[in-house]
Amino acid sequence: MKSPCFISREQMERLTEQILMDYGFDPYDKMVKSAPIEEIIEFHFDLQICWESIDHLDKDGLVMAAILPTEKQIILNESHRELFDNKIGTYHFTLAHELGHWVLHTSETPYLLRLGNSEPERPTKVQGQPFFCRSTAQKPMEEIQADLFAGCLLMPRPMIERAVGQLRKMRKIHLSHLYGLAHCLRVSISALSVRLTQLQLLTIDQYGNVNRPGTYTHPAFEQLTLDI
Template identity: 25%
Template sequence: MTTEMIYSTIEDMATKVLKDHKITEAPIDPKKVAELIGLSVVEVPHDNDDLCGLLLKGDKKAIIGVNALHHSNRKRFTIAHEIGHYLLHKNENTFLDHHENFDMVKFRKNSSPKTQEEREANSFAAALLMPAKLLKKNFTSLQGVMSNSQEIIQLLAKKYAVSPDAMRYRLINLQLISAHN
């Protein structure tokens, strides 16, 4: 598969998960999505701030662990990222995710197979938490009433309960804003 095909497949998978469970409004609750597809989510406090989350797959059950000490937006992204590993990377049973696995900018420059998986899980998380169609609709209506794209990013980040950086990155990927915004 070409890279472009991989990412459009990831986008389609996230869309399908939301559609199958009739989730149509922001903010998306990734914990609910995880539970709907049969994953348990446990919050565990971990002093190592670098440790974001993990995915453990057993024969019958899979569990997502998330660092309880992190900000709720960060936990939401971690859960969505682990769902991405679960759906996309069937051959592996364990993922342990540190802060660096979520660094989208750094990951753009690196191309190891491990990095590729992290990039795919991040793309899935973004597509799940900021569904393309819904976000485009919200962006267009905001653009009709305000011209400052920083303000639009802030408003949308709040509405979708993601960090402004994650929202900015998603809007760039959807080609709704340019990279220098």
């Protein structure tokens, strides 16, 4: 039995950029704006977004959402609707994560075939089996790949690089500037922090200092606690 296909970050960047451009969202646009994840799901991939209580899918974990491939449905857990309503970044990332399962782990979309000359190995899961997003200490590879897909789709590399380039023209980049960038992209500050580190553009240390990779800033007397 074949193992789930592994997509490198560079491949994932190309794949997600192509999805955005196919829908008509230009990741090279000079204006920083959020990717229309709901529209991409519903109109580009013809998937339905539903709300249901799905805690029963995993009694030992916190189930946030699931995708049912045969029904072409992404189901958000009604039990956590207040969380999604209050944290738009979590809502968008969860949707993008589930879309990642559809693109990467089913045979319904052609995007994997466009990554190279050969077809990647298909995943072990079949279409009828649901994927569900849950809170666990250790994530399986397909969940890590779905997270990577979500980050690349919601925070396209060309847009992030241009935004950071503009911020670097200032004397110093502060955490408040990154919160502003996260707000424009409609993602959480934690997701943006991971993406900036991933792209080796900026890092946020435990004290809330923003640094370029490889640099260290001594903490000020009063430190900021990050809830990310």
